[in-house]
Amino acid sequence: MLQYFLKRLLSLALSLVAASVVIFLTLEVVPGDPAAYMLGLNAQEDTLAALREELGLGGTLVQRYVSWFGGLLVGDFGTSYTYRTPVADMIGDRLWVSLPLALYALALSTLIAFPAGIFAASRRGTKADAAVMGVTQLGVAIPNFWFAMLMVLVFAINLRWFSAGGFPGWNAGFFPAMKALTLPAIALALPQASILTRVMRSSLLDTLNEDFIRTARAKGLTRGQALWRHAVRNALIPVLTILGLQFSFLLAGAIIIENVFFLPGLGRLVFQSISARDLIVVESVVMLLVFAVILVNFAVDMAYAWVDPRLRGRR
Amino acid sequence: MASFFHSRTLLPGAILTLIFSGAALISLFWVPYDTTVLDIANRLKPPSWMHPFGTDQFGRDILSMIMVGARTSIAVALVAVGIGMLAGVPLGLAAAAGKGGLPDEVIMRGNDLVFAFPSLLIAVMITAVFGASALNAIIAIGIFNIPVFARLTRGAALSLWNREYILAAKVAGKGRARISLEHILPNVANLLIVQGTIQFSLGILAEAGLSYVGLGAQPPLASWGRMLADSQTMISLAPHLALFPGLAILLTVLGLNLLGDGLRDLLDPKLRRARV
Amino acid sequence: MRFRNIGLGIISALALTASQGLAHARGDIVVAMQLEPPHLDPTSAAAGAIDSVLYANVFEGLTRFGPDGSVNPGLAASWDISADGKTYTFTLQDGVKFHDGTDLTSEDVKFSLDRARSDDSQNAQKALFAGIEAVEAVDPLTVKVTLKEPNGNFLFNLAWGDAVIVAPESIGGIKSAPVGTGAFKFANWVQGDRIDLEKNPDYWGTAAKLDKVTFKFISDPTAAFAAVMAEDVNAFVGFPAPENLPQFEADPRFQVLVGSTEGETILAINNKLPPLDNVKVREAIAHAVDRQAIIDGAMFGYGTPIGTHFAPHNRDYVDLTEKSQYDPELSKKLLAEAGYAEGFSTTLKLPPPSYARRGGEIIASQLRAVGIQTEISNLEWAQWLEQVFKGKDFGLTIVSHTEPMDIGIYARPDYYFQYDNPDFQKLFEDLSAENDPDKRSALLKQAQETIAGDYVNGFLFQLAFPTIADARIRGLWMNQPTQATDLTAAYWVD
Secondary structure (H helix, E strand, C coil), X not given: CXXXXXXXXXXXXXXXXXXXXXXXXHHHCCCCCHHHHHHCCCCCHHHHHHHHHHHCCCCCHHHXXXXXXXXXXXXXXXXXXXXXXXXXXXXXXXXXXXXXHHHHHHHHHHHHHHHHHHHHHHCCCCHHHHHHHHHHHHHHHCCHHHHHHHHHXXXXXXXXXXXXXXXXXXXXXXXXXXXXXXXXXXXXXXXXXXXXXXXXXXHHHHHHCCHHHHHHHHCCCCHHHHHHHHXXXXXXXXXXXXXXXXXXXXXXXXXXXXXXXXXXXXXXXXXXXXXXXXXXXXXXXXXXXXXXXXXXHHHHHHHHHHHCHHHHCCC | CHHHHHCCCHXXXXXXXXXXXXXXXXXHHCCCCCCCCCCHHHCCCCCCCCXXXXXXXXXXXXXXXXXXXXXXXXXXXHHHHHHHHHHHHHHHHHHHHCCCCHHHHHHHHHHHHHHCCXXXXXXXXXXXXXXXXXXXXXXXXXXXXXXXXXXXXXXXXXXXXXXXXHHHHHHCCCCHHHHHHXXXXXXXXXXXXXXXXXXXXXXXXXXXXXXXXCCCCCCCCCCHXXXXXXXXXXXXXXXXXXXHHHHHHHHHHHHHHHHHHHHHHHHCHHHHHCCX | CHXXXXXXXXXXXXXXXXXXXXXXXXXXXXXXXXXXXXXXXXXXXXXXXXXXXXXXXCECCCEEECCCCCEEECCEEEEEECCCCCEEEEEECCCCECCCCCECCHHHHHHHHHHHHCCCCCCCCHHHHCCXXXXXXXXXXXXXXXXXXXXXXXXXXXXXXXXXXXXXXXXXHCCCCCCCCCCEEEEEEECCCEEEEEECXXXXXXCCCCCXXXXXXXXXXXXXXXXHHCCCCCEEECCCCHHHXXXXXXXXXXXXXXXXXXXXXXXXXXXXXXXXXXXXXXHHHHHHCCXXXXXXXXXXXXXXXCCCCCCCCCCCCXXXXXXXXXXXXXXXXXXXXXXXXXXXXXXXXXXXXXXXXXXXXXHHHHHHHCCCEEEEXXXXXXXXXXXXXXXXXXXXXXXXXXXCCCXXXXXXXXXXXXXXXXHHHHHHHHHHXXXXXXXXXXXXHHHHHHHHHCCXXXXXXXXXXXXXXXXXXXXXXXXXXXXXXCXXXXXXXX
């Protein structure tokens, strides 16, 4: 186990370095001068030069990479070109919106998917099963930003139950903040819940066909009892994998959803910074998101190996 | 063929897919109204006999826009799947052929790396460098598809390499590359077709998302995602602007997913577990 | 000028008594706008959003713009101009304190002006201060500014947000904690969401009527609409979606103020790029463009057609829209005369604002009708600055020039649209040297006619500035003579 863990840890580190190189090189060739963006149409050449100097836009490519990545390693994300505040602080603030949103959506989708999946599996072949599966087909196919727009139309503009977007901040209290995250979380959770329900159902059905369930049933357990006592736990492995894989989609989805609801999260930060050519912010946020994905996949792998030792040899 | 009509998903899936690909094809030759001509006086008209889906903020016919948009969506998603297959399948075959070796390790690590970038971030970075266009949307989605096909091909190929007829081919002196092409590839083809359908539907969704945030097709080329983005401020004024493009995306993706499910059952019932 | 100030004083005094008469006039306001400032130093960025939050509220200059664009006394109570027009002696208001408690003295004024014109200055409008020879602090309340040449615009220049007076000791933290002299103090900034200001109890002038002001940033037009409808915000200045205005006008909860701006929206043409270097081709483009369709289609009817690069509310404005009437037949004829009977194709590069994006689609369709094909690319501002403004790599672009009195850009041959007419440059030199108001007026009119006659750019419309506010709010600015949201006179009625 330890050897496997170390091997995976090494490959995790390599992936991170490779990702940082890719991100840095891509964004370094991005055309556009942050100083020109900040000073606008009437700026004079000497003013621009003075600003560029202050922003530290000089130096060779390698020097800039080393100072950026070296900084990241010790937790120094640099200073934003436009906001002139430490990037780490900006990311920290935004993370308090994005992370709760992602977790809220994850919780919602799990809370919907588990009962729905178990329900459908236990009534396999019935109309109820077909109805659940039909709804999930729609849930997978609906573009989440469109669903979000429809929810804004109904719940914010017509019914006025929720505000159409924005985030009051956690200082405004737990419930106002959660309320502001509710519509976005539902929009994010719907496709995830649909996928999870389907996985949960099919994985349960597969387990139900396995020998140990048959044995259990032969011993006199009803189908429902067998499902609850044995199948659910064993069906969790594929569900866990999907949860890990979906994390990447959740992050990508959150970028769009944050824009629909104008939440001050990481996704909007990426868009704002890229249009202002505040590349140091973009680099760091993208790196952070990629790091999160790699880390979650790593954790899933580890959980996997822990649950099922046979998997350690395999990829 | 009997099973074609017995499948609960194949037929509706095929019909929906036919409707939208048909609309896209027809739009190459004919649309009810020219979508490049604006008619400001007739803007934001609700659905009527003249304009079954109404008109948009520039007075263009929404039905025509959706037909042209179908073309954009399908073209982008299709080419992106093509990129994913053309690059991903050979990589997967090569990785499986050299399992455990350096090429395998490099390819799979590379896969993990690409996989770690959410497709939208790839698109954001590409468009920051090259500007927004349908082509860059294709590239972004295509890059995202490569590891999907590489992983799938490798996994399926690995299980085939232990089969007896492969061993026989080895004994007969055939090289690994030749075996991959002659014996492995034909046997994973069905799997690839099914996955291709799934990635196609994901590609339609991704294209819509990219166009929605302004990173996809540029005007005057119609695109469903941008139609939705443009409709957003008028949603309370003219809900039909947001309704029809959204439905078009939903139904196209639904059709492709149903088709994929049906194809899977039809082509290889044993593959039922391959897709989640 | 003085009279007007007294007048305003009386009105606000009346308003004050009126609001005091009521038991609880509301003391807080939430004002939304589209763009968030990148930082809070108006003297080192072009971002208009900084001025929109801080100008007149937190920071003040020696002079200041009134709601009608007039230049009024600010921190300078009065001034003397020497006979040769080169020396300005300002007498500062007595008893002005910065928000950190220190007194405003002539040294602070000297510091601010010297900082703006220094070699390492990061002032986005450094040209405003280029004519200053020396700044001298005569005594604590007297500042003497010597100019290299007489400049009729100097008091106007000092009213810009880029010329506000800052406290020397606050420069280190000015970008996140601005210290000014205004009627409001900076309180808090939640990045990505809002900025809070609170009333300055020690203000030297007429105190603000509101106790607390919150600026909220909502960039998305849909969200803007929903936020106003849901009354999450009390006012939205520069409302981004003109299509929603009729709904607000029909709703008694709201008042809609549609004001004017200094923003001439133009279809800029690359005057050096063939075939656009041919005046006939440019004239053809001008006649191919239907202004009213653009105003209706892109701005839903809000906007004043212009026929030259000049604000229609200015008294020297000449209406030259006749010169470029919509006439596609004439346009085709001109193209044929220029040798482009079959048309040609060019690029149309569009920055993010909706006037450009929507206007671009409409213009592309209008140009297509006369045979000119355009390849549209939607750019972000940074890309636009790089490709169009700096690189001059474009055929056509749409942009609103929001600086006040900026017809002078046509005298700069290296400016992005590259209009190079020695006659116009000469005319503008004469204008700078001219002090006689009547002659200046005549020259300005002649300048407008010259660029309209050369069809330098397609002149589209003057950008409107819509403000939507709760019907019970008074004292908001309607027009935008400069980017500002002056709330010092705003108050609630019942």
